[in-house]
Amino acid sequence: xxxxxxxxxxxxxxxxxxxxxxxxxxxxxxxxxxxxxxxxxxxxxxxxxxxxxxxxxxxxxxxxxxxxxxxxxxxxxxxxxxxxxxxxxxxxxxxxxxxxxxxxxxxxxxxxxxxxxxxxxxxxxxxxxxxxxxxxxxxxxxxxxxxxxxxxxxxxxxxxxxxxxxxxxxxxx
Amino acid sequence: xxxxxxxxxxxxxxxxxxxxxxxxxxxxxxxxxxxxxxxxxxxxxxxxxxxxxxxxxxxxxxxxxxxxxxxxxxxxxxxxxxxxxxxxxxxxxxxxxxxxxxxxxxxxxxxxxxxxxxxxxxxxxxxxxxxxxxxxxxxxxxxxxxxxxxxxxxxxxxxxxxxxxxxxxxxxx
Numbered sequence: 001x002x003x004x005x006x007x008x009x010x011x012x013x014x015x016x017x018x019x020x021x022x023x024x025x026x027x028x029x030x031x032x033x034x035x036x037x038x039x040x041x042x043x044x045x046x047x048x049x050x051x052x053x054x055x056x057x058x059x060x061x062x063x064x065x066x067x068x069x070x071x072x073x074x075x076x077x078x079x080x081x082x083x084x085x086x087x088x089x090x091x092x093x094x095x096x097x098x099x100x101x102x103x104x105x106x107x108x109x110x111x112x113x114x115x116x117x118x119x120x121x122x123x124x125x126x127x128x129x130x131x132x133x134x135x136x137x138x139x140x141x142x143x144x145x146x147x148x149x150x151x152x153x154x155x156x157x158x159x160x161x162x163x164x165x166x167x168x169x170x171x172x173x
Numbered sequence: 174x175x176x177x178x179x180x181x182x183x184x185x186x187x188x189x190x191x192x193x194x195x196x197x198x199x200x201x202x203x204x205x206x207x208x209x210x211x212x213x214x215x216x217x218x219x220x221x222x223x224x225x226x227x228x229x230x231x232x233x234x235x236x237x238x239x240x241x242x243x244x245x246x247x248x249x250x251x252x253x254x255x256x257x258x259x260x261x262x263x264x265x266x267x268x269x270x271x272x273x274x275x276x277x278x279x280x281x282x283x284x285x286x287x288x289x290x291x292x293x294x295x296x297x298x299x300x301x302x303x304x305x306x307x308x309x310x311x312x313x314x315x316x317x318x319x320x321x322x323x324x325x326x327x328x329x330x331x332x333x334x335x336x337x338x339x340x341x342x343x344x345x346x
Contacts, residue, residue: 002283003176003177003283004180004280005283008276008279009206011211033181033182035337035341035342036182036184037275038186040290042335046341047341047342047343048342049343050345052346053346091292092292094265095267095268095270095271099272099275102275103181105211106177106181106279107178109177110175110176111178117211119213119264119265138345147268164217165217168208168219168221169208169220169221170221171222171223172225173225173226
């Protein structure tokens with residue numbers, strides 16, 4: 001099994017992180033991997049907003065908590081968030097962004113970092129408060145929230161693999 | 174640069190294939206990689222229909238050609254198609270399927286195979302004729318077309334990388 005396939009099969013969604021920040025070079029490589037995803041008609045419908053500013057992470061945390069009515073940390077202490085937004089009106093912004101995110105998840109795993117897709121941010125950005133946050137964070141107009149990637153050094157034991165559903169593949173031969 | 178990041182940066186969408194079929198072991202590894210993608214709330218919303226039957230590929234080819242009013246081969250001679258359909262009503266079937274497809278694209282690239290996302294199949298499956306095709310191909314009910322992955326030994330010179338759009342990343346620090 002080559003390193004690519006091994007990384008794909010062993011990547012896990014991490015929900016526990018060290019507080020220390022990742023290295024600039026790691027972040028740069030991960031972002032490049034996102035940018036080199038395929039996209040419908042090469043529209044590259046993604047925009048990545050990298051948030052490492054603690055007050056802004058706190059504001060987003062509190063906004064999502066309030067929206068969901070929970071007190072738990074939706075970002076699990078990760079020191080870096082990559083907010084992924086897709087250009088409205090393009091052919092396939094959700095798919096384009098997801099392709100880019102998988103590249104970034106795998107690049108992170110290959111560098112020994114942990115990551116996870118967090119879904120609440122996309123919904124939060126559609127709220128009035130979330131739209132103000134988007135503006136203050138500099139998310140370009142005309143881009144809608146697709147997902148949020150949390151990123152950092154993983155902490156604690158690796159998550160156990162979750163069973164795969166049966167019957168997800170069939171052959172026409 | 175590790176092998177994972179290199180594969181991500183060097184993967185290209187191939188539009189020219191040899192006629193010979195890929196190996197069974199390669200196909201199995203690629204499908205496994207698709208199945209191990211992350212998904213919203215672990216719903217694993219994907220179903221993969223692997224089509225290697227030539228009359229069925231021809232039927233799908235002609236259906237897509239008719240729908241689009243073109244005579245070119247939408248599958249570029251690839252001997253294997255993986256039709257990726259997403260479970261309707263789930264949280265994020267399009268994103269789940271795209272994550273799985275990127276895993277499969279990268280696994281294919283790591284094995285020296287070529288692949289490309291072909292978009293017309295998803296639309297075709299929504300037509301009356303396409304729904305009959307889906308039934309005959311055994312695509313489970315309640316799953317909608319998301320994408321089609323063409324797969325095979327690449328032929329000819331590697332596609333040139335397309336320029337990345339500027340300004341797709343910004344930082345909040």
